[in-house]
Amino acid sequence: xxxxxxxxxxxxxxxxxxxxxxxxxxxxxxxxxxxxxxxxxxxxxxxxxxxxxxxxxxxxxxxxxxxxxxxxxxxxxxxxxxxxxxxxxxxxxxxxxxxxxxxxxxxxxxxxxxxxxxxxxxxxxxxxxxxxxxxxxxxxxxxxxxxxxxxxxxxxxxxxxxxxxxxxxxxxxxxxxxxxxxxxxxxxxxxxxxxxxxxxxxxxxxxxxxxxxxxxxxxxxxxxxxxxxxxxxxxxxxxxxxxxxxxxxxxxxxxxxxxxxxxxxxxxxxxxxxxxxxxxxxxxxxxxxxxxxxxxxxxxxxxxxxxxxxxxxxxxxxxxxxxxxxxxxxxxxxxxxxxxxxxxxxxxxxxxxxxxxxxxxxxxxxxxxxxxxxxxxxxxxxxxxxxxxxxxxxxxxxxxxxxxxxxxxxxxxxxxxxxxxxxxxxxxxxxxxxxxxxxxxxxxxxxxxxxxxxxxxxxxxxxxxxxxxxxxxxxxxxxxxxxxxxxxxxxxxxxxxxxxxxxxxxxxxxxxxxxxxxxxxxxxxxxxxxxxxxxxxxxxxxxxxxxxxxxxxxxxxxxxxxxxxxxxxxxxxxxxxxxxxxxxxxxxxxxxxxxxxxxxxxxxxxxxxxxxxxxxxxxxxxxxxxxxxxxxxxxxxxxxxx
Numbered sequence: 045x046x047x048x049x050x051x052x053x054x055x056x057x058x059x060x061x062x063x064x065x066x067x068x069x070x071x072x073x074x075x076x077x078x079x080x081x082x083x084x085x086x087x088x089x090x091x092x093x094x095x096x097x098x099x100x101x102x103x104x105x106x107x108x109x110x111x112x113x114x115x116x117x118x119x120x121x122x123x124x125x126x127x128x129x130x131x132x133x134x135x136x137x138x139x140x141x142x143x144x145x146x147x148x149x150x151x152x153x154x155x156x157x158x159x160x161x162x163x164x165x166x167x168x169x170x171x172x173x174x175x176x177x178x179x180x181x182x183x184x185x186x187x188x189x190x191x192x193x194x195x196x197x198x199x200x201x202x203x204x205x206x207x208x209x210x211x212x213x214x215x216x217x218x219x220x221x222x223x224x225x226x227x228x229x230x231x232x233x234x235x236x237x238x239x240x241x242x243x244x245x246x247x248x249x250x251x252x253x254x255x256x257x258x259x260x261x262x263x264x265x266x267x268x269x270x271x272x273x274x275x276x277x278x279x280x281x282x283x284x285x286x287x288x289x290x291x292x293x294x295x296x297x298x299x300x301x302x303x304x305x306x307x308x309x310x311x312x313x314x315x316x317x318x319x320x321x322x323x324x325x326x327x328x329x330x331x332x333x334x335x336x337x338x339x340x341x342x343x344x345x346x347x348x349x350x351x352x353x354x355x356x357x358x359x360x361x362x363x364x365x366x367x368x369x370x371x372x373x374x375x376x377x378x379x380x381x382x383x384x385x386x387x388x389x390x391x392x393x394x395x396x397x398x399x400x401x402x403x404x405x406x407x408x409x410x411x412x413x414x415x416x417x418x419x420x421x422x423x424x425x426x427x428x429x430x431x432x433x434x435x436x437x438x439x440x441x442x443x444x445x446x447x448x449x450x451x452x453x454x455x456x457x458x459x460x461x462x463x464x465x466x467x468x469x470x471x472x473x474x475x476x477x478x479x480x481x482x483x484x485x486x487x488x489x490x491x492x493x494x495x496x497x498x499x500x501x502x503x504x505x506x507x508x509x510x511x512x513x514x515x516x517x518x519x520x521x522x523x524x525x526x527x528x529x530x531x532x533x534x535x536x537x538x539x540x541x542x543x544x545x546x547x548x549x550x551x552x553x554x555x556x557x558x559x560x561x562x563x564x565x566x567x568x569x570x571x572x573x574x575x576x577x578x579x580x581x582x583x584x585x586x587x588x589x590x591x592x593x594x595x596x597x598x599x600x601x602x603x604x605x606x607x608x609x610x611x612x613x614x615x616x617x618x619x620x621x622x623x624x625x626x627x628x629x630x631x632x633x634x635x636x637x638x639x640x641x642x643x644x645x646x647x648x649x650x651x652x653x654x655x656x657x658x659x660x661x662x663x664x665x666x667x668x669x670x671x672x673x674x675x676x677x678x679x680x681x682x683x684x685x686x
Contacts, residue, residue: 086111087118087133087143109153112240119236120149147236148227150220152176155241158248162257165245166216167208169261173219174209177201180223186230197226217264217464256437263381264464276391278455279400279475280448286374286402287318287662288655293372293400294324294352295652301351302370305377305386307410309356315374316354318662322652329355357382366393372400376407376449378415379441380462383448403449405510405547411442412563439563450551452476452588481588487578489538489549490585492516494558494578496534497569503532506568508561513546552587612644612679619675623668634668635659647676 117127123145128134152172159165177200184194200219202210211219224235242262249258283289290304304319306312309330319326327341327350344350346365353359357377371390377383383401391397415438419431448458456471470477496512505527514521515529518536529535538546550569553559558575561567571579578585617631617640624631635643639659648654651669655662660669 087115088136088139109240112151112153112238115236116149116151116238118144119147121145121147121231121233147233148180148231149236149238150176150223150227151238151240152220153240155244157245160252162249162254165249165254165258166213166261169245170209170211170216173216174200174203174211177219177223180227183226183230186226188230188232189226193226193229196222217261220265260464276387277396277398277473278387278459279398280403280450280455281400281475282403282449284658285655285661286404287315288660289402290315290372290374291318291322291652291655293370294319297370297398299351300369301345301348301365301367302353302372303359303368303386303389304352304354305371305373305375306354306356307375307377307407307414311375312354312356319352319354321666324352325350326352326354329353329359331356331358357386360386360389365389367395368392368397369395370398370400372398372402374402376401376403376411376445378411378438379445380448380459381441383445384459384463401449407449408442408446408567411445412439412567415439415442443561446551447555450548450555452479452481479590481590483586483588485584486549486587487584489541489546490553490558491579491581492534492537493546493549493553494571494575496532496537497559497571498576498579499532499534500529501571505529506562506565506570508567509547509550509569510543512550512569513543516546517541517543519543548589549587553585558585609644609679609683611683612647612676613640615675615679616640616644616672619671623671635664643672643676647680648673649677 117123118133125134125140125144128140128144134140154169154172157165157168157172159168177197180197181201183189183197186194189197199215200209200211200222204210215222220237224237227235245258245262246255249255281289294302304315304326306315309332312328312330316326316328327344329338329341329345333341341350341353342359345353348367368390371387373383373386377386387399390399415435419435419438444462448455448462451458453476454468454470455474455476457467457469460467493512493516496516497506500506500512500515511523511529514524515532515535516538518539520530524530524535550559553575554561558572558578560570560572562570577583617637620631620634620640623634627634636659639657642659643654643657646653646657648657651665651673654660654665654669654673
C-alpha cells in the first residue's frame with residue numbers, strides 16, 4: 045500500500061458576483077454566483093511533481109481548505125467531471141482520464157480539535173475520525189476483507205449512549221492507518237490522505253498547557269499512517285576524521301545527487317569549500333546568503349547542474365527533488381523529528397538511498413549550545429518557567445537523538461519506536477543490522493566506570509565522559525595532572541581498554557539510565573540510583589559489541605611495517621625531516637612513524653587517496669600532501685618493473 049498525503053496549515057474584487065466567504069466545500073461552489081480563482085492547475089503540478097508527502101503552507105484567506113476539498117472532489121472514486129467543466133484541469137483530458145475519480149480518499153480537518161484539557165481535545169479528535177470512518181460503511185460488506193478486519197473497522201464506529209465515539213486511545217492513534225489498509229485492500233488502489241488545519245490542535249494545546257501530550261498523540265497518529273520508506277538505508281558512523289569520511293562517501297557516490305546537512309553556516313561554508321577544492325560539484329544554502337544566490341544555488345541543485353547541496357536545515361522545506369539518492373548529516377541534528385524529516389528527502393523516486401549520520405561527541409556540545417541560544421531570545425510573552433520547560437523538552441529530545449547515534453540495536457526499529465510505531469527488531473538493512481555483534485558480559489567494566497564517577501563525587505568533582513575515560517585508561521593529559529586525578533583509586537584500572545571502548549560503555553550506561561549527563565553542568569556524569577546499585581554488585585550489565593575487533597593501532601602498524609619497502613619508508617622520513625626543519629617543529633608533529641608506514645604500504649596517488657592513510661587529516665593533507673605524493677611517485681618511477 046502507498047499513501048499519497050497532503051497537509052495544509054491554517055490559521056478584492058468588485059463586481060456583480062459575490063465573494064465566496066465561508067465556503068470551503070468545492071461541491072458547493074457555484075461559479076456562476078461566486079467569484080472563483082481557478083487553482084485546479086495545482087492538481088496537475090501535484091501529479092507531475094508528487095512525493096509521498098506534500099505540505100501546503102499559505103497565508104490566511106488563500107483558500108487552503110477549499111483547495112483541499114477540490115483535491116478530494118477530483119481524486120475520489122465517484123468524482124463528477126461536471127464539477128471541473130470549464131476549469132484549467134479539464135483541458136488535460138488524458139490526465140483526467142487517468143486520475144479523476146480513481147482513488148479512495150480519506151479527508152479530515154483538525155480545526156475543531158481543541159479543548160481546555162487533553163481529554164477534551166482527544167474526544168474532539170475521536171469524533172472527527174469516527175465521522176470520517178463512517179463514510180466507508182460499505183467496508184462492513186466487503187468480500188475482500190476478513191471478519192477480523194471488518195471487526196477492526198467497526199471498532200472505529202462504536203458510540204456510547206451520549207453519542208460519543210468509544211474507540212480506545214490506541215485505536216484512535218491507528219485509525220488513519222487502519223482505514224488506509226482496509227480501503228487499499230478493498231479497492232486494490234492507492235489511498236490519498238488529506239489532512240487540513242493540522243496545526244490547530246498544537247496551537248490550542250500550547251495555549252491550554254497540554255502541548256507535549258498533543259505532540260505525542262499526533263506524532264503517533266501520523267507516524268502510524270505515513271510508513272517509513274523501506275528503500276532508505278540508515279547508518280551512523282563515528283569516524284576519526286569527518287572530512288575524510290565525507291570525501292570517501294561522496295567518492296563512492298559519484299554522479300549521484302544528495303544533500304549534506306551541517307548544523308551551522310560556518311560548517312556549510314567550510315565543507316562546501318572542501319568539496320569544491322576536491323573538484324566535487326557542490327553548492328551551498330543557508331539563511332546568511334543573499335536571496336538571489338540562495339535561489340540560484342537551489343536551482344543549480346534542482347536541475348542537476350550541481351549534484352551536491354551543502355546546507356543547514358533551512359534547505360528542504362517545499363523542495364521536491366525525486367532523485368536525491370543520499371542524505372549525509374555532517375553534524376548530528378538536535379532531535380529525531382528533524383533527522384527523520386531531513387533523511388526522508390532521499391529515495392523519493394523509489395530507488396535505494398542512503399541516510400548516513402557522521403557522529404562525534406562535539407556534535408552533542410554544539411547541539412546543546414544551539415538549544416540554549418534558540419531560547420535566549422524567546423518572545424517576551426513566554427515566562428521564565430515556560431522557557432525552562434521548552435529547554436528541558438529540547439534537551440530530552442537531544443538525549444534521544446544521542447542514544448540513536450550510539451545504539452547497537454536496529455536503527456530503523458529505533459526510529460519507528462520513537463514515533464510510536466511497531467516494527468521488527470531487525471530490518472536487515474542498516475549499519476547496526478549489517479554489523480556482526482556479539483553479546484558480552486561488561487559488568488565488571490561498567491562497575492569500574494560507575495566507581496570512577498562515584499570517587500570523583502567524593503572529591504567534589506565531576507567531569508564528562510572524555511575525562512572519565514582518560515582517568516580509567518591511565519592518560520597523562522594536562523587535565524589529569526592539573527586536578528591530580530591520577531591519585532584516584534580508579535586511575536588506570538582499565539589499562540588494556542581503549543578510550544573509545546570506555547566512552548562507548550559510558551554511552552550505553554547513559555542510554556539505560558545507570559548514569560545521567562547533567563545538562564546544567566556541561567553534561568558532567570552523575571551516578572543514578574540504578575547505577576549505584578549496579579556498582580555495589582546488584583545486577584549485571586551485558587552489551588553488544590562488534591564481533592570482529594580490530595587489533596590495536598600499534599600492532600596494526602607493526603605488522604604493516606613488515607611488508608613496507610624500507611627504501612620508500614626512508615624516503616618519506618626524509619620528506620618529514622625536511623618539512624619539520626622548515627616549520628621548526630619535531631618530526632613527529634608532521635606525521636608519526638606509524639603514519640609513514642601506512643602511507644608507504646598504501647602508496648596513495650592523490651590527495652584524496654592520502655586521506656585514507658591513518659593519521660592524515662584534511663589540514664595536513666592540504667599542507668604536506670604534495671611533497672609526500674611526489675616522493676611516492678618518484679619511488680614508483682624508479683622501481684617500476686624491478
